[in-house]
Amino acid sequence: MEIILGKTSGFCPGITNAVETTKKILQEEKKSIYCLGDLTHNAQVIEKLETMGLITIQNVEEAKEKVIFRSHGVEKETYEKAKQLGLQVIDLTCPKVLRIHKLADEYNQKGYHIVYIGDGKHPEVVGTLSYCKGNYSIIEDESDVDKVIEEISKKTYTKIVLLAQTTFHLEKYAKILQQLKSKMPENVEFVVEETICNATHIRQKETLEIAKQVDYMIIIGGRKSSNTHKLYEIAKENCKKAILIETKNELPLEELKKVNKIGIMAGASTPKESIQDVINLL
Ligand code: SF4
Known part of the structure; x- marks a missing residue:
């Protein structure tokens, strides 16, 4: 079995900054920090951060002392609300x-x-x-x-x-x-105004290139992740068979035994551990 792994698979700069900064704050403060909405659309990353003290909230009023604004950004009014509530904002919105x-x-x-x-x-x-x-x-x-x-x-x-x-x-x-x-x-x-992110652009381009060369595409990433879904769509359109999985546990191993050439790509919010787990199991 030959495996082609996309070089651009995994975290983009915006998600790397959001996840690494959150980890650092949690390690330094050693107490719970609130994040408005999912920090990133990847359940495995969130679960890990939750064990370190991250609390995901859906309303800024639920926060105490500090609140993280995730890489996707928040509404203009939410900044004003946080100010009124006297919260310190840790703004991790991607530039x-x-x-x-x-x-x-x-x-x-x-x-x-x-x-x-x-x-x-x-x-x-x-x-x-x-x-x-x-x-x-x-x-x-x-x-x-x-x-x-x-x-x-x-x-x-x-x-x-x-x-x-x-x-x-x-x-x-x-x-x-x-x-x-x-x-x-x-x-x-x-x-x-060109606003589509280059990180998205290069991942989509590489997915297309790999999908055309292989018999089977595996896209790894969160089901809530928009950029991962786009990669899956491209893979489906350009390869005989494509699947979207969040973790190695979803790999259809019997089906994959019959495949000669497999392509792997991962979304911009997929951690490298999830990618490595899939490769190791294959
Ligand atoms: S994919 Fe989103 S979070 Fe990542 S670098 Fe691009 S805009 Fe920022």
């Missing part, structure tokens, strides 16, 4: 997400309508949209483009900026962008 918050805020103030490509329910998106103050249209897939163009024409917007979720599927993004460009009313100034 690439903070850049999108800043762009959304600035363009909104300059009178642009924001067209945003992403999953409206994802925490990163919810955080970013809070900076648009209701002045946005969301595109989740190609089928939303016509509806948004109609809205732009109806409301006679003249300045539009395009932003996207950091982990959005690159090929789908390119198709949506092409459609928007071809359908945008002529009198509209259309600005495109």
Whole structure:
């Protein structure tokens, strides 16, 4: 059995910073620290940090003394709320997400309508949209483009900026962008800000390259992880067989015994231990 492991598998810089900083704080303080929402979308990483004292909360009011804001970022109002509650904020929002918050805020103030490509329910998106103050249209897939163009024409917007979720599927993004460009009313100034993260880009590209060379793709990562799901989609589209697993325990060993060439990729929130466990078992 030949195994090809993607070189870019595993933690991206944003998640590395969030996890390592949290570990360091927990080791130094030796007491519980609250994190608003999952620090990262990987159950194994969270479980480990919980044994060290991390407490995941869903509402900032549940925190005491200090609160961690995770790499996906939080809504604008949450910073204000934390301040009112007298909490010390440990802001581990990835700088690439903070850049999108800043762009959304600035363009909104300059009178642009924001067209945003992403999953409206994802925490990163919810955080970013809070900076648009209701002045946005969301595109989740190609089928939303016509509806948004109609809205732009109806409301006679003249300045539009395009932003996207950091982990959005690159090929789908390119198709949506092409459609928007071809359908945008002529009198509209259309600005495109590149906000898809390079860490996402390189993992998606490598997944595509490996998927085309192997008989079976294994994508390792959290089921709640958006970037892991994108890798799985790419693997499914480009390889005869692809599976998404969180840990080695989910490997279909009997099925894999018959496979000659296996490709492995892992999402940006997957720890190296989970990747190594899979390789060792294979
Ligand atoms: S995928 Fe990119 S934007 Fe998201 S946390 Fe990692 S480095 Fe930051």
